[in-house]
Amino acid sequence: MARTDFGPPDYREMLPPIVAENYGKWLYHEIPQPGVIKHVSETGAVLYSVRMASPRLVNSDWVREICDIAEKYCGGYLRFTTRHNVEFLVSDPSQLQPLLDELKARGHMIGGAGHAISNVVHTQGWVHCKSAVTDASGLVKSVMDELHPYFSGKIKIPARLRIAVACCVNMCGACHCSDIAIVGIHRTVPRINDELVAKTCEIPTTVASCPTGAIRPNPKLKSIEINAEKCMMCGNCTVVCPALKIMDPENDGVSIWVGGKVSNARTAPMFSRLAVPFIKNNPPRWPEVTDTVKHLVEVWAKDAKYGERMGEWIERIGWERFFKLTGLPFTEKHIDSFTHATQTFRSTTQFRF
Amino acid sequence: MARTDFGPPDYREMLPPIVAENYGKWLYHEIPQPGVIKHVSETGAVLYSVRMASPRLVNSDWVREICDIAEKYCGGYLRFTTRHNVEFLVSDPSQLQPLLDELKARGHMIGGAGHAISNVVHTQGWVHCKSAVTDASGLVKSVMDELHPYFSGKIKIPARLRIAVACCVNMCGACHCSDIAIVGIHRTVPRINDELVAKTCEIPTTVASCPTGAIRPNPKLKSIEINAEKCMMCGNCTVVCPALKIMDPENDGVSIWVGGKVSNARTAPMFSRLAVPFIKNNPPRWPEVTDTVKHLVEVWAKDAKYGERMGEWIERIGWERFFKLTGLPFTEKHIDSFTHATQTFRSTTQFRF
Amino acid sequence: MDEKKTTPLLDELEAGEWPSFVTQLKQAAKKSKMAAGLVQQLEASYEEKIGHWKHGGIVGVKGYGGGVVGRYSDDPERFPDCREFHTLRVNQVAGFFYSTKKLRELADVWDKYGTGLYNLHGSTGDIILLGTDTQNVQPCFDALSEIGFDLGGSGGALRTPSCCVGMARCEKACIDSMDINHNLTLHYQNEMHRPAWPYKFKIKISACPNDCAASTARSDLAIVGLWRDTIEIDQDAVREYVANGFKLEENVLRRCPTWALDWDAENKELKVKAEDCTHCMHCINAMPKAIRIGKERGAAIMIGGKAPVVKGANIGWVLVPFMKMEAPYTELKEIIDRVTDYWAEHGKNRERVGELIDRVGYATFLKAIGLEPVPQMVTAPRANPYIFWSAEEVEKRG
């Protein structure tokens, strides 16, 4: 029998010597140029980290290519970031420029550090998930083809901006707390295959799975029925009972959310909040989505103060002004209708016109 | 048959001439001395309003006494404030001092204007309400006997401080939004008189009246039973079914709440929040309550900035420090357990030690 | 029973500087047996730490369904003199202004038909006449109507609206709170006197966001005066404040919630970024001689304020960010009617309008009363993806 429960390789064996030697001794950092972070240690050691964009969905040739590069310039070590970029760790300053040159020559993109748009945290999409309402990788590629100058530092912005994409409301990733999030949503009530329900689904479990109590048994058909007025198209019942189908190419699409953040820097973490309730799926390039995202970035970049994240900017100017400045319509969809909805209703006369 | 639906006397017939003449024309005001507000009109008219404490629960002799005074100094008009103080409106500046002297001579207390503690908004208590867990008037009297120097201006404070007292959680008045609130609470589960329930109560209505679903029918006895673990002692069922008794002299008492406000000045209105979960009823003078309230006022007055209300002060220093500075214990009772509880849990590492 | 006539506990509440309600009670007790009965029962409550009133029966006057709160002792044998102790809720004058003549008439009536005890005023704003028996209720009301005082509301009905002093004595008034109060009170007499609603409904009016009538916190529908243009700054007066050592930076600029104010030290000018001002009143409150409310005045309507019973307290939510307020307040009344009609039809028993909105959703409520959603209604849009879509909004499926 195979070994089990041995865990991952020990990180200590995966560290470049400069990191092992200066572990816990770093003093400060600078960002001398886009995508390059210089860390200085109390030992005097200096480390340059070069950040390279990755499509995240990669193949073995790509893996071998970055290994080639890391062997050439970085003693055979590299790392990935929590947002799926690659980092080449250069301990010999003379190797920095040659590395950058080679990356450029090979067509790789450098950037994402400091006040920039970094890689997009995203999900499986049609590539691999059964729940996908849209394709995450395609959206990322389309959006970043527009926004790459904000990654590479060609266009400067006031602060970090984090984008995330999720192919359904499960939001595998960071959508609930991102500066801009793109989330696949349904807009129609699940369709019931009564015969299949009778055959394959546990009725009580299915009824219980609905957070709004929209489902009740239909004893005549040994199936269930859904109260359309109460259904918020969350899809939860379809996970429990595969005889319910919610996928609807005509009506599924994406929503756009803004102003979330994760860090505790300055302000507490914030949830992303609804900006655009619905845009139709328009593969392969989702032009309405990319236009909207770009527009949001531009309006924010123009009006925000130095260091002010999207959500902090909106908090300062107010959502009233956000909708005015962006020109996005405010609709009844924007008003919360879920459990803690009342907590978002404004109970003060302090607002802007 | 008597006239009906004619409404109250017309306010226009109840206004002193200076008010009628300068209606809508006031320019600015000053508070030249405690309890005296000077309003200046664009017509040049000057009005002095003298604010006098009232016990609110008064008799006809008292009414006639203030009428006497108003006739002597104010042309036969007076008003009450929204916090139940009396206001004498003096249009002839030469009458101001004599009025003040006479009020003093008669033993009345002047104050409550500007940065002061004004009258206590309160409720019926044992004087008149069937739901009263404590006596509101007695608490007010006891507390204000301690705090009157803050009303009369003998002790200065950084901002307005509003106190409210309610004899049960119905909070008739302002307790849910007061700088300091004293609220009568129960701590034991209603006792059931099964026979009486069977005779006098609608079981389904009683079951439905419980917000936590703690009540279920007891068909054997044609009565109900209460799940003690789920009961939050709100008393709602006892309103619907008089065969349930929640009054418990041993265990009823008062709780203290802080940091609420009503105005939209600077900050949005705020709810009062739990400071002390329970103090035993100790009539006639509730010394533990008055000590605590006085202590709260003193700690706030010492630490708050100019113009900073209790809730604004706490917002600035944090609840961690509030509990430290006041020495009040923080307990599991302080952690919300009701509908929107999670919205008060701290989801950031930003806090003080 | 005679030793009972001493009230050692209550007596302690006659000491001290704050005006004593016990003194008021005892004075009344000298003239009114019923008031004397109350004193005895109250002393017992102080001794036993428990109230002695029981669930009220229905007491009323002809033609009205409310306005009287029935009250009975739970131990009429022991406290026979206050076995019945009803209160009448009486419409106060808007702004609580009175001529002494009117107050004296009132005192005479109440001495005749009741204990001569009052709350001036009740927390909702009524004149509360405290303590009479069933047989005196109708004669008392008849006598009140002679002198022009009508009853307020109780039960599933409108309560007497109440308001701040507003234009009568305040430089910050953006609307005529007292006139609105009086007008609505007259207009809605039927809704006040004949309970036909799921529960109580309260209206309060403050003429500016300082909210001296506590309207947003304490009424189902609050009318709060404000302006939609810019604050008015008298630069000379500002300079005078500054010259007198007023801490402009610390006490005003830093406290403006939106940093809308800037002091141009060079030109000695206070500048306001109009689009940033959220009319929080602070600079106006702090410098009443130099800063005034704007010129384009009206009111915000806030909906759903209430105390905690039983789903938790609410502070009213923005329903209409701005509405002009000119007599006869037709637009306002239309909104009130649409709100109360919808609530009357859809509200459950003992469900305040705020709880109804919570239950059905704000969007549904707005649609039902015909208002467009605007961002002022929320502090932030939804954070959850659980959006409702109706069949009409989407493409039909094959």
Add this chain to the structure above:
Amino acid sequence: MDEKKTTPLLDELEAGEWPSFVTQLKQAAKKSKMAAGLVQQLEASYEEKIGHWKHGGIVGVKGYGGGVVGRYSDDPERFPDCREFHTLRVNQVAGFFYSTKKLRELADVWDKYGTGLYNLHGSTGDIILLGTDTQNVQPCFDALSEIGFDLGGSGGALRTPSCCVGMARCEKACIDSMDINHNLTLHYQNEMHRPAWPYKFKIKISACPNDCAASTARSDLAIVGLWRDTIEIDQDAVREYVANGFKLEENVLRRCPTWALDWDAENKELKVKAEDCTHCMHCINAMPKAIRIGKERGAAIMIGGKAPVVKGANIGWVLVPFMKMEAPYTELKEIIDRVTDYWAEHGKNRERVGELIDRVGYATFLKAIGLEPVPQMVTAPRANPYIFWSAEEVEKRG
């Protein structure tokens, strides 16, 4: 089927500057039939605007209950080459550091047993090996174990913990995030590999409140480094910033959330009111050469973070405001055990720990796991009067 082999829609995603996943897929397709099948099915999804995967069956390796996500095409006739397309979740190295040697070994194994397609990394942090069939799962795992790579979690189990780079390359690290990550991953192999819990459970570790691992938002139990004494200020370095035109007032003082910083312009000294600092990182982030984290270091434990399904998203709540973090992290593990034991016992099916806490109440939860309530746990105490009292806390009634 041959005309199907063209992929006009996907091809459009090879243009543009951003690295193309389509290029990656197509390269893989050249070597792997299964990858080629995926490309065809994906093109169909782009055409039809609908996914083509169906509910997965259970696929696994011997000895483990999870770590493999089974995936089947919903139209195997049409897309026979990717009729099975399972993924393996593989424990990443703490901090995502790799020697190229290890990565090459991995690539060799995966080319042999699967499509050669990966997510580097999955959103939870695993190495995701994307696409193999049922018969290759076990051999693949055996080969992986040869080179020292173990599986991650799926189902009702712990997920592979993940962390920020921390001490390895960051001056702000208050704790050794990578070591904690590695230690916990090894310690909890059983909890990861043999699902025995109501639902998934995630742990993430960030070595300071900047939270570069997104731990508070994205894990059930987050460990966030911080300090409990004071920030360290190098006054000379501050002066240098100021001398170089750094906007101290505008960019630091005004942005400190608690106004804890003051610039003494006379003595050119930056002062901090230690008791006001909430370690928000801002001044440290803004002036990394001048301001450093404090000396008394440890971590806060945050509980309950998660995505929206199905009761709404949570950002983790303070469970422990401060805990020292020294290997072997015994105190931390005790807390984790007590939390997961309680949750395993009381959680409903598909109920995350945050939802459980919401349901039973924070006080109940704290009591169950033996923690004292402290004010750091809440942003404010309760505003409603609905306090629970137990029979033991009150006087017995007769």
